[in-house]
Amino acid sequence: MRRALTLVLALLLAACGSAPRRDLDYDRLHASLDALAADPELARFALAERALAEAAVRRLDASSINADEHVQLSYLAERRVDIAYIAAQTERERMRLDTLQREHASLLLAASRRETAAMRIELDRQRQRELLQQEAAQRGATTNPPPGVAAALSSAATSVPAEPVASPAPAATIAPPASTPANPVPLADGERTSAPLPVVAAPPPAVPAVATATPAEPGASTLAQRMAALVPEYGADGRQMTLEDLVFEPGTATFAADAPIGIARVAAWLAAEPALGIRIAGHTDATGSPEANRSLSLRRAEAVRDALVERGVGLSRIAVSGEGATLPVASNDDAAGRARNRRVVVRLGGGSG
Amino acid sequence: MTPTAGKIHVLALLLLVASPGWAARPRAPLPELQTAANAVALAEEVGAATYAPLELRYAAEQLDQALQVQESGDTAQARRLLEQSLVNSDLAVAKSRLGRTREAVQVQAAENAQLRGDGAAPPVDTP
Numbered sequence: 156m157r158r159a160l161t162l163v164l165a166l167l168l169a170a171c172g173s174a175p176r177r178d179l180d181y182d183r184l185h186a187s188l189d190a191l192a193a194d195p196e197l198a199r200f201a202l203a204e205r206a207l208a209e210a211a212v213r214r215l216d217a218s219s220i221n222a223d224e225h226v227q228l229s230y231l232a233e234r235r236v237d238i239a240y241i242a243a244q245t246e247r248e249r250m251r252l253d254t255l256q257r258e259h260a261s262l263l264l265a266a267s268r269r270e271t272a273a274m275r276i277e278l279d280r281q282r283q284r285e286l287l288q289q290e291a292a293q294r295g296a297t298t299n300p301p302p303g304v305a306a307a308l309s310s311a312a313t314s315v316p317a318e319p320v321a322s323p324a325p326a327a328t329i330a331p332p333a334s335t336p337a338n339p340v341p342l343a344d345g346e347r348t349s350a351p352l353p354v355v356a357a358p359p360p361a362v363p364a365v366a367t368a369t370p371a372e373p374g375a376s377t378l379a380q381r382m383a384a385l386v387p388e389y390g391a392d393g394r395q396m397t398l399e400d401l402v403f404e405p406g407t408a409t410f411a412a413d414a415p416i417g418i419a420r421v422a423a424w425l426a427a428e429p430a431l432g433i434r435i436a437g438h439t440d441a442t443g444s445p446e447a448n449r450s451l452s453l454r455r456a457e458a459v460r461d462a463l464v465e466r467g468v469g470l471s472r473i474a475v476s477g478e479g480a481t482l483p484v485a486s487n488d489d490a491a492g493r494a495r496n497r498r499v500v501v502r503l504g505g506g507s508g
Numbered sequence: 509m510t511p512t513a514g515k516i517h518v519l520a521l522l523l524l525v526a527s528p529g530w531a532a533r534p535r536a537p538l539p540e541l542q543t544a545a546n547a548v549a550l551a552e553e554v555g556a557a558t559y560a561p562l563e564l565r566y567a568a569e570q571l572d573q574a575l576q577v578q579e580s581g582d583t584a585q586a587r588r589l590l591e592q593s594l595v596n597s598d599l600a601v602a603k604s605r606l607g608r609t610r611e612a613v614q615v616q617a618a619e620n621a622q623l624r625g626d627g628a629a630p631p632v633d634t635p
Contacts, residue, residue, distance in 0.1 A: 204602075227588050234595040241602040248609040255616040262623040 158467065174487040180229040184212045201242035208235040238400030282443040287406030289442060293494050294401055360496045378402070380412050382417030387424055393504040396421050398459060408454035410462065418459065421501050422466035434502045435460050440493035452499075453477025459499050538578060540590040544571050547597030556600035559607035563600035566591045 188208055192198055211232035214220075220228065365440050376384075378401050398421070402414040410418075425433060437452030437459075456475040464470050485492035548567050556564040571591035578586035 227591070231591055231595050234599050238595075238599050239604045241599070241606050245602065245606040245609050248606065248613055252609060252613050252616060255613060257618055259616060259620050259623065262620060266623060266626060 178216065178225075180225075180232075181212065181215050184215065184229075184232050184236050188212060188239070191236075191240060194243075196247060197240070197243040200246035201239055204239040205244040205390070206236075208232070210241040211235040223312050241400075273348075279444050279447050283406060283447055286443045286447075286449030289490070289493070290400065290497070293490055294405060377413070378411060379413040379416055382413055382420065385417045385420045390500065390502065391462075392502055395500050395502040396424060398499040400494060400503070402499070403455055403458070406451070408451065408458040410458065415462070418462045419466065421459075421462050422468055425463065425468050425472075425501070425503070428503055429469075429472075431472070431503045433463075433468070434504075435463075435473060435475045435476045436482075436500045437475070438482055438484075438496060438498050438500065439480050440496040441483065441487040442493065445479055449477045449479035452479070455499050459501065538574075538583065538586060538590065540587060540594070541571075541578070544574065544593040544597065547594050547601075550602040551597045551604065551634045554601050554604040555608065556597075556604045558604070560600035561604035563596045563603060566601060567596035570596065583627065 188205065191205065211228070212235075215225070215228045215232045378399075381399065382402070385396060385398075387396050389395075398414075398417055402411055402417060403409060404411055420470065435456045437454070437456035439448040439452045441448075454477070456477055460470075460473050460475050463473065480487070480496065483492075483496045485495040485500070487493050487496060544567075548564070548571055551560070551564050551567060570589045574586045574589035574593060577589060
């Protein structure tokens, strides 16, 4: 009985002796490394530091170490695990920094583009302003000629009273120019009551007098007088009437006060040829950006179209275009040439009809 | 040229080697001494005094203790202290790098936010 009891005790002691040793430090550090390896954000970083930490933890697991060595190895392993975590976080932060630096570069690029666009807009605005000032200056020179020019004009008026260029008479009483045909096209009712102007009929192509007719010279008289004297001419593409730039307020597509006189004459001329299509082309001088010039010329052509439609011209007959400064009729090097280039041409035989 | 702790340790190490007492007891200096001293110097260089002052202090103290212990003849303890000094220096370097990188991230994020703020400002009015 005693032997059996001794045997059982010996077996129990042996069982206890062979039970796996539990090292809490090792377990904790090992679990920490496992967590780092499983971390979705950090697992791919700091592989070398993780390998060093795993080696340090493995040294801790050796069964041959004594208590002092265990303390030492535990101290080292704990710091190696910390270093692995910190190195992984550092690499993740570096990736974040790279992303931010790329974003910074793209933001700078976008800012630079915005700045360039703003500068371009400002430049266009300045050109537009200069254009407006030039037009205003030329308009002032036309309507209020300098004293020398005024004197010359007045002397011409006294010497040649029949010349419409220097005639001070109001538009309604101006005698028709020499090229005006004898049988004028009747005006619309409203125009007849408000402005009883002499109206020209569409000249037949065979009449040389009409074919050589030229639009009134800007600056030769007031705008109202020139509008009243507006006649068709023969251009490269057929019969046309040209509205000068002073028909519009400077730099805009807004009609000047006397513009309806000329519009009415154009409308009357077009009414005489109801079967033909009409093309209205706006033109500018070469000052300013091509985009701004094209836009302005188109808006002016559209303004003329709208005015003609208001006077009964069929919209379906009309096609408009803004040519900008691409089709000059004079040099853009001097003010007079630029003034001639700024125009709206209404042409018969084109259009959408 | 400021006398940093790392340089002082290297100097102390050289004095130990060259001292008459050391010559009287011809003990070869532990090779780990130089490694640990270099690690402390590196930690100082990367800004551990700012980002990991505790770890840097531990590393420097353990290096000093290792020098003293080795002088007393306990090479094993000296080696243990040098290992601890080295790992603390490495930890200080790692913390310093993380601190610097985080600062750079913060600065860059602030700059980007500033740029985005500028971009969100109302655009230049068009004519």
